[in-house]
Amino acid sequence: MTPEQFRATVLDFDPALAIGETESPPADWYTEASVASLEDEAVFGRSWLFACRDDQVAVPGAWIAGRHGRLPWLVVRDEDGTLRAFHNSCRHRGSEVLMGDGCAAKLVCRYHGWSYGLDGRMNARTHLPPLQVAEWGPLVLINADPEAAAPDVLELDFGGLQWVARRSYDVGCNWKAFCDNYLDGGYHIAHVHTSLDAQLDMGSYRTELGGAWSVQTAGPGDVAERIGEGATYVFRYPSLMLNRYGPVLDTNVVIPLAPNRCRVLFDFWFDEGVLTDEAFVARSLEQSHVTQLEDIEISESVQVGTESPAFARGRYAPRLEIAIHHFHRLLAEDLRSALP
Ligand SMILES: [Fe+2]
Known part of the structure; x- marks a missing residue:
């Protein structure tokens, strides 16, 4: 796909049109890697995303890693009980710092052992880039956009x-x-x-x-x-x-x-x-x-x-x-x- 074709494909669905006046987005939106790349930036790079359940990070030091498209993330509960989230990408060689889940006093990279505190900090100059984090009932949400407003959450009864x-x-x-x-x-x-x-x-x-x-x-x-x-x-x-x-x-x-x-x-x-x-x-x-x-x-x-x-x-x-x-x-x- 040329850059011109790509642009035309993205613009080939007009969100201003009512349902009776339009057809669904072109098939390329469901097949093309270039569209998926744009989604990584425009959708998954800016939206509030479900990362994990709060019971998976219940105690200080508990961490869990996952990914959303090209966004590898790490959620951890720090010593004070505050939930934090980071880009799960080591400042050294770019590997995922951790995979799976666990509980530890430090976040130690599985590749060469670079060691970050539960606040993501290694030293004065080096730290894991933070993600925004929010809680909705038992769900932990993250957002890679530092400018994103708090999520608008629907009133749902999670009680009991x-x-x-x-x-x-x-x-x-x-x-x-x-x-x-x-x-x-x-x-x-x-x-x-x-x-x-x-x-x-x-x-x-x-x-x-x-x-x-x-x-x-x-x-x-x-x-x-x-x-x-x-x-x-x-x-x-x-x-x-x-x-x-x-x-x-x-x-x-x-x-x-x-x-x-x-x-x-x-x-x-x-x-x-x-x-x-x-x-x-x-x-x-x-x-x-x-x-x-x-x-x-x-x-x-x-x-x-x-x-x-x-x-x-x-x-x-x-x-x-x-x-x-x-x-x-x-x-x-x-x-x-x-x-x-
Ligand atoms: Fe179904």
């Missing part, structure tokens, strides 16, 4: 929940294709999730938008064991999903790995009242796993079809796909703002 399990899925699709699938207003549920379909009353499905948020809700269907009083699907741009159904909360974060590959990390919390019902917990995790496999299979198929020479861009279903369009508008605004 206990974390139970994490699941990781590697998916052969662009990270946005996985998000699009989540944001289609329940459109795919009857086709892809036959077991979930009976649990939800699709006639009551609603989508609300606000700022970096979209919220999809559905009332219970005829067979609503897993979802209780209904389901609430909260999306926070660019890549965090929170799903509340009955006594269960699960959070999903979508991490880009390559233009055609992403990783989705699921955390499951259960209301303390149902934790003793081990059969319920196991059944709930198993049903969720089935749903994930269905979403992964269709998302990977979307990637294959998007890469087809016959596909240039898609249409919206304007009544249903409000949240997808909202997601694409936020993306387009970020990408446009980063163009030279």
